[in-house]
Amino acid sequence: MSPGWAVVLLAGAGTMLLKAAGPLVLAGRASSPRLRNVLARLAPATFGALIAIDTFTSGHALTVDPRVAALALGVVGAWRRVPAVVVLASAVLTVAVLRRLW
Amino acid sequence: MQVLCAAGRCWRRLGLGEVGDGARAVLPLAAAVAGLGVVFGGLATAAGLSPVAAAVMSATTFAGSAQFAAVSILGAGGSVLAAAGAAILVNARYVGMGAAVAGSMNGRGWRRVAMAQLVVDESWAIAYLGEGRFSRRRLLGAGSVLYLVHVVSTTAGTVLGRGIRDPLAWGLDGAFAPLFVVLLWPHLSTRGGLGAALSGAAIALALAPVVPPGLAVVGAGAAALLAPTGR
Numbered sequence: 001m002s003p004g005w006a007v008v009l010l011a012g013a014g015t016m017l018l019k020a021a022g023p024l025v026l027a028g029r030a031s032s033p034r035l036r037n038v039l040a041r042l043a044p045a046t047f048g049a050l051i052a053i054d055t056f057t058s059g060h061a062l063t064v065d066p067r068v069a070a071l072a073l074g075v076v077g078a079w080r081r082v083p084a085v086v087v088l089a090s091a092v093l094t095v096a097v098l099r100r101l102w
Numbered sequence: 103m104q105v106l107c108a109a110g111r112c113w114r115r116l117g118l119g120e121v122g123d124g125a126r127a128v129l130p131l132a133a134a135v136a137g138l139g140v141v142f143g144g145l146a147t148a149a150g151l152s153p154v155a156a157a158v159m160s161a162t163t164f165a166g167s168a169q170f171a172a173v174s175i176l177g178a179g180g181s182v183l184a185a186a187g188a189a190i191l192v193n194a195r196y197v198g199m200g201a202a203v204a205g206s207m208n209g210r211g212w213r214r215v216a217m218a219q220l221v222v223d224e225s226w227a228i229a230y231l232g233e234g235r236f237s238r239r240r241l242l243g244a245g246s247v248l249y250l251v252h253v254v255s256t257t258a259g260t261v262l263g264r265g266i267r268d269p270l271a272w273g274l275d276g277a278f279a280p281l282f283v284v285l286l287w288p289h290l291s292t293r294g295g296l297g298a299a300l301s302g303a304a305i306a307l308a309l310a311p312v313v314p315p316g317l318a319v320v321g322a323g324a325a326a327l328l329a330p331t332g333r
Contacts, residue, residue: 007182015168015193016219019196019218020200020214021201035198041298042323043193043289044289044290044298045299046319046323048303048322049306050306052304052306053306057307059315061311062310070276075280077280083137087280087284091277091280092272092277096272099271
């Protein structure tokens with residue numbers, strides 16, 4: 001099996017189980033607020049990690065390259081509520097152009 | 103006798119009622135969801151997923167943010183387990199969201215499980231009636247529309263992605279950080295969200311020189327457990 005398909009099947013099965021866990025296991029029972037809090041924080045923590053890795057690393061090396069400009073566009077776009085597709089298109093274009101000039 | 107009528111009224115006449123309300127409520131978001139679906143299809147095929155695999159991922163994982171997380175790690179040369187693990191960390195919040203909806207569901211186990219699959223951030227918000235109650239019909243309407251739009255737009259995106267031989271020259275790797283910023287934004291206003299994001303970023307950068315990039319992301323997810331709760 002290709003790595004791509006393995007990721008697709010693992011992520012799909014894992015997500016379906018996570019979504020089913022609430023109604024099946026926790027049905028009618030209130031889960032602890034503390035647990036819910038931790039689960040809710042996993043997403044922002046992972047997004048923060050992904051942003052850092054996708055902007056400032058290249059393999060094991062810490063780097064600063066045109067992707068920093070893409071991150072800046074993302075922050076401004078999210079803050080000003082620019083449609084996501086517009087933010088992404090401008091970020092991709094900026095990185096492509098800067099990489100030619102770098 | 104009206105020949106033309108507002109879409110919502112037609113749904114009501116067809117007996118779809120609350121299901122139609124849910125579907126209608128989600129329509130303004132459908133364009134944004136379709137746009138991200140196209141972007142996902144493009145980035146996934148550029149990262150080496152086959153078009154069928156990309157479409158199957160949208161149909162099974164059905165959560166854009168987790169799919170982007172997995173593809174970004176896969177594209178950066180991360181391992182299968184790290185890529186799937188990051189997707190699962192991003193989706194862990196669905197345990198809490200599913201538990202919240204559970205009390206408003208009816209029917210047998212398999213029906214609950216099927217309904218739970220339609221829970222994504224947008225359909226969950228639309229189904230919420232307040233005071234801890236959810237409308238399962240609105241969830242069905244909104245979730246089904248989102249599901250259809252997500253899978254179809256992903257498939258459309260794979261056609262664009264297949265034409266791209268060198269993702270770096272096109273600057274496609276520049277899409278991920280701003281994308282995750284946009285996805286992170288609503289979480290920043292939740293309790294402890296900002297602290298978790300900053301700790302996650304710091305731990306990932308500290309781990310990056312010594313572990314593979316995907317593992318650094320999964321390890322940094324633990325920041326959620328350590329981060330100050332905030333008020």
